Amino acid sequence: MTPAELAEVVLSAAHAVFEDRGLDRAALPAQTTVERPRNPEHGDYASTLALQLSKKVGVPPRELATDLAEQLGRAPGIKSVEIAGPGFLNIRLDAAAAGQLAKVIVEAGPEYGRSDTLAGQKINLEFVSANPTGPVHIGGVRWAAVGDALSRLLRATGADVGTEYYFNDAGSQIDRFARSLLAAAKGEPAPEDGYGGAYIAEIATEVVKRRPEVLELDDAAAQEVFRVEGVQLMFEEIKSSLRDFGVEFDTYFNEKDLHDRGELEKALVRLREQGHIFEADGATWLRTTDFGDDKDRVLRKSNGEWTYFAADCAYYLDKRERGFERVVIMLGADHHGYIGRMKAMAACFGDDPEHNLEILIGQLVNLVRDGAPVRMSKRAGTVVTLEDLVDAIGVDASRYALARYSSDSPIDIDVELWTRATRDNPVYYVQYVAARTASVGRNAAEVGLTRGDAAGFHAELLSHEKENELLKALAEFPAVVSSAAELRGPHLVARYLERLAGAYHRFYDNCRILPRGDEEVTDLHRARLWLNDATRVVIANGLHLLGVSAPERM
Known part of the structure; x- marks a missing residue:
């Protein structure tokens, strides 16, 4: 019996109690939930339904709980129900009902853990969005891992998700990038405000190879060639790096397109219609202070140039007009000040900033070895890059390490820890269970042990304490997935997988799955193989949500 099925049994019992007592069934909720007690000795599941309904119907909670317990005690699969405190219900399942979960999971396969919790929500999820002026640095890699995992979680819970990468390929940073490439091609030092690193020389060389005539042009014309070609080359490299990291986007959106299509003017017209535009000092402003921002924001400068914020407004409007009800943007730690102005901007468009716009801030990541920060990348010149991280610990460990912690917490990734083939390496600990369960399956086949058909599955035989503990852990997975999606926390899945791995190891150490020597294969062996x-x-499904492999051998 799954937690969802038990919750339905509890709600059905409540309907029966209300009918017997003549209570108004309109007070009953459409659905209820059951939870794991903190103390396993209190039972398998707990319900607070009696407490929730007590005031609504004027019946003391313990009295209502007594009736509910009596009704539940008659339900198939329930071993006992105890009342605790003012009206908590502690429920124990019989072994057969608990053990049936193993069959449910195996038969569901990749679908186990999926739900329609967020069905009907259309979400645009933007993450990474690094400027195309250099390789993806380690902070952006964190968003690549967390953002991709979050997109998987949202889809697993029924949301319609569009993932998006925004290339800031317009503005002064692109001019500095183009001047840096031109200087490198000429063999000159990088401009004072330019970009350094070996990658600049590499890209400059490739541009010259593609456009050998570029160095014969005047500086203005040459700089434009380096801007167009260089941005494209950097763009291709970033996409290739992310693809190798297992991250693909539904949409790659160029800021320059907003300018070329007149989207900034369109956004300005819309904001003016909403009554939030004013002119001052020759510039065009958005009155964001009306919605809690600390100051009003310039959209167009007195010299006619658009600001970055104007592009942000146009981009947000573009997403909303593409049908996305909720816009989720993942930003780095240095963008915390953006929250107020972006929320105010959404309100200026007439949206509900608490519903239509969500901004997640990720904290810093450090790569350390022997307790000291890893030196900056030789190629990038200033930062540790995606390639540096993958070269140090591998893709699986990188993705797991970055997704394992709440994104609002700074983290140090210890190279020694994450490359260690021991139980204190979290990703190894979890992947080892994936490999061990696969190994058990192979070994079982060699000795003629198969699960058999579902009809011959004797769930009641899974009565050992460690079998029950493992079943309880497996039952938690759908709720963990739903919570992780709603709370935007892939780390909840990682921490769950580690708890599940521990439960499996204890089961494996205490409950022999395979027969010994000439021992006859029994129904207990088959039941344990199901488990x-x-x-x-579940391990494979959970790792997939994090974008991490579930190896069959290690």
Whole structure:
């Protein structure tokens, strides 16, 4: 019996109690939930339904709980129900009902853990969005791992998600990038405000190879060639790096397109219609202070140039007009000040900033070895890049390490820890269970042990304490996925997988799955193989949500 099925049984019992007592069934919720007690000795699941309904119907909670417990005690699969405190219900399942979960999971396969919790929500999820002036640095890599995992979680819970990478390919930073490339091609030092690093020389060389006539042009014309070609080359490299990291985007959106299509003028017209535009000092302003911003924002400068914020406004409007009800933007730690102005901007468009716009801020990441920060990349010149991280610990460890912590917490990634083939390496600890469950399956086949058909599955035999503990852990997975999606926290999945791995190891150490020597294969062996394979399914499903592989051998 799954937690969702038990919750339905509890709600059905409440309907029966209300009918017997003549209470108004309109007070009953459309659905309810059950939770794991903090103390396993209190039972398998707990319900607070009696407490929730007590005031609505004027019946003391413990009295209502007594009736609910009596009704639940008659339900198939429930071993006992105890009342605790003012009206908590502690429920124990019989072994057969608990053990059936193994079959449910194996038969569901990749679908186990998926739900329609967020069905009907259309979400635009923008993450990474680094300027195309250099390789993806380690802060952006964090968003690549977390953002991709979050997109998987949102889709697993029924949301319609569009992932998006925004290339800031317009503005002064692109001019500095083009001047840096031109200087490198000429063999001159980088401009004082330019970009350094070996990658600049590499890209400059490639531009000259593609456009050998570029160095014969005057500086203005040459700089434009380096801007167009250089941005394209950097763009291609960034996409290739992310693809190798397992991250693909539905849309790659260029800021320059907003300018070329007149989208900034369109946004200005819309904001003017809403009554939030004013002119001062020769510039055009958006009155964001009306919605809590600390100051009003310039959209167009007195010299006619658009500001970055104007492009932000146009980009947000473009997303909303593409049908996205909720716009989620992941930004780095240095962008915390953007929240107020972006929320105010959404309100200026007439949107609800608490519903239509969500901004997530990620904290800093450091790569350390022997307790000291890893030196900056030789190629990038100033930062540790995606390639540096992957070269140090691999793709799987990188993605798991970055997704394992709440994004609002700074983290140090210890190279020694994350490359260690020991249990204190979290990704190894979890992936080892994936490999061990697969190994058990192979070994079982060699000795003639198969699960058999579902009809021959004796769930009631899974009565050992460690089997029950593992079943409880497996039952938590759908709720963990839903919570992780709603709370935007892939780290909840990682921490769950580590708890599940621990439960499996304890089961494996205490409950022999395979027969010894000439020992006859029994129904208990088959039941335990179902449980082993159910664990394999959940570990694989969970790792997939994080974009991490579930190896069959290690």
